[in-house]
Amino acid sequence: MTVTRRAFLASVCAAGLAAGLPRPIRAQPEGSVLQMPPLLDATSSGAFDLVAQDAETAFIGRTASATWGFNNQTFLGPTLRLAANRAVAASVTNHLTEPFALHWHGLLVPGYADGGPHMPIEPKKKWSIELDINQPPATIWYHSHTHLHTANHVQKGLAGVIQLSDGRDDERGLPTEYGIDDLTLVIQDRRFDRRGKMVYDPGMHDEMMGFTGDVILVNGQVGAKAVVPRGIVRLRLLNGSNARVYDLASRAGRLLHLVATDAGFLDRPTTIEVLRLAPGERAEVLIDFTDGTNDVLVSGPNPNVGMMGGGMMGGGMMGRTQKAGFDILPIEVGSTHATRIERLPESLDGVMPDLVALGAFRRDITLDMGMGGMMRRRDKRHSINGQSFDMDKLNFSVQRGVTEIWTIEGQMMAHPLHIHGVVFQVLSENGGPVSPRNRGWKDTVLVDGRVEIAVQFDQPASADKPFMFHCHILEHEDGGMMGQFAVV
Numbered sequence: 001m002t003v004t005r006r007a008f009l010a011s012v013c014a015a016g017l018a019a020g021l022p023r024p025i026r027a028q029p030e031g032s033v034l035q036m037p038p039l040l041d042a043t044s045s046g047a048f049d050l051v052a053q054d055a056e057t058a059f060i061g062r063t064a065s066a067t068w069g070f071n072n073q074t075f076l077g078p079t080l081r082l083a084a085n086r087a088v089a090a091s092v093t094n095h096l097t098e099p100f101a102l103h104w105h106g107l108l109v110p111g112y113a114d115g116g117p118h119m120p121i122e123p124k125k126k127w128s129i130e131l132d133i134n135q136p137p138a139t140i141w142y143h144s145h146t147h148l149h150t151a152n153h154v155q156k157g158l159a160g161v162i163q164l165s166d167g168r169d170d171e172r173g174l175p176t177e178y179g180i181d182d183l184t185l186v187i188q189d190r191r192f193d194r195r196g197k198m199v200y201d202p203g204m205h206d207e208m209m210g211f212t213g214d215v216i217l218v219n220g221q222v223g224a225k226a227v228v229p230r231g232i233v234r235l236r237l238l239n240g241s242n243a244r245v246y247d248l249a250s251r252a253g254r255l256l257h258l259v260a261t262d263a264g265f266l267d268r269p270t271t272i273e274v275l276r277l278a279p280g281e282r283a284e285v286l287i288d289f290t291d292g293t294n295d296v297l298v299s300g301p302n303p304n305v306g307m308m309g310g311g312m313m314g315g316g317m318m319g320r321t322q323k324a325g326f327d328i329l330p331i332e333v334g335s336t337h338a339t340r341i342e343r344l345p346e347s348l349d350g351v352m353p354d355l356v357a358l359g360a361f362r363r364d365i366t367l368d369m370g371m372g373g374m375m376r377r378r379d380k381r382h383s384i385n386g387q388s389f390d391m392d393k394l395n396f397s398v399q400r401g402v403t404e405i406w407t408i409e410g411q412m413m414a415h416p417l418h419i420h421g422v423v424f425q426v427l428s429e430n431g432g433p434v435s436p437r438n439r440g441w442k443d444t445v446l447v448d449g450r451v452e453i454a455v456q457f458d459q460p461a462s463a464d465k466p467f468m469f470h471c472h473i474l475e476h477e478d479g480g481m482m483g484q485f486a487v488v
């Protein structure tokens with residue numbers, strides 16, 4: 001990341017001096033090569049520290065936006081690499097001026113360690129927590145999960161990727177060189193004003209439909225291109241957007257070889273032409289660049305405009321990204337690094353879900369989004385089974401060790417449902433077979449109509465540190481489309 005002297009001086013004059021401490025600032029070099037978040041490898045040390053601080057980032061031109069990041073990143077945090085089968089001593093320090101909670105999305109740990117809204121970290125305080133990790137390797141993430149403020153916090157940058165690793169990806173024949181043939185891509189959309197300042201000012205329409213932007217950030221960068229070696233390249237994709245659903249594809253028509261879903265590897269690569277990725281979901285795909293030609297990772301228009309249609313969207317780019325496809329990331333095959341992997345692995349060692357749920361307890365979950373919501377308080381616009389989220393109300397308790405079948409219905413539009421502390425198997429979608437992208441273990445599923453899942457509850461959660469289940473359209477989550485449960 002280049003920090004230009006002029007941008008640095010401008011920021012010091014504009015904002016830095018008053019605050020006392022110098023805040024990190026980053027300016028975006030135009031046409032730059034995509035940077036990875038710095039890698040914080042804690043597989044050997046068994047410990048990591050995250051420190052949240054405020055900062056300024058010039059995403060477009062030289063205009064600085066107020067942003068948040070971790071460990072001197074001005075926006076987002078480092079990629080944490082953690083051992084998949086070992087405890088790690090985590091600490092999270094809050095150098096912001098407001099509290100936040102930090103959730104480990106996809107980590108199977110007890111409710112007290114999960115970082116949900118009942119565990120806010122006050123300013124100047126440090127949260128230290130032992131994470132006893134014992135699950136298959138996966139690409140997961142961390143993000144603010146602060147009561148009523150998750151959407152704004154994630155917009156400002158309180159998020160990052162976690163790689164759970166067992167150190168055996170070379171044996172699996174997978175690309176493993178971080179930032180070279182193994183790319184971490186945090187895909188987000190944002191709005192900017194005419195001067196290039198990032199804005200988050202959700203109106204009624206945004207609170208109903210979710211806040212989408214017309215500028216795509218990859219790892220917090222606008223307009224960057226990836227440079228990769230010839231050969232097989234691995235993309236670890238995170239949809240870190242508040243609300244936008246992507247239909248990812250190669251412009252050149254290359255196939256995407258899906259190797260991992262939210263919670264880990266598949267048993268073998270599955271070829272997909274268009275990968276739908278909803279907020280909160282992760283996927284790992286391999287793409288074959290052995291022919292050496294350039295490509296662009298593109299997305300189709302947001303399919304999730306719901307029953308209200310796209311007609312209420314503003315004009316300009318906003319309208320265009322809702323209605324037409326757009327570029328996510330140009331990929332240039334030109335790296336000076338030698339080809340490492342030339343062949344796709346034929347099989348992987350992921351264990352596919354096959355939950356035996358005969359006689360399982362069945363639960364119906366309706367993600368409610370009535371039009372009457374517009375008349376209600378901001379945090380009571382949305383609900384689940386007619387109840388808006390209430391911090392003081394436990395929605396239900398589940399018996400530890402059991403498998404339940406949940407039938408989830410989404411109203412008005414598609415909703416990505418995330419359940420904390422569990423992994424689940426998608427059993428059916430609208431009564432039909434499961435789409436290829438949902439065949440592996442999941443912790444977040446896009447409910448477009450009706451989805452049936454089998455959920456395994458192995459981690460404990462007490463009534464005062466319960467697990468959340470919620471829509472991952474963050475304006476819906478903050479708007480009440482969330483519930484909480486204990487596992488006892």
Ligand SMILES: [Cu+2]
Pocket residue numbers: 367414415416471472473476481
């Ligand atoms: Cu929703």
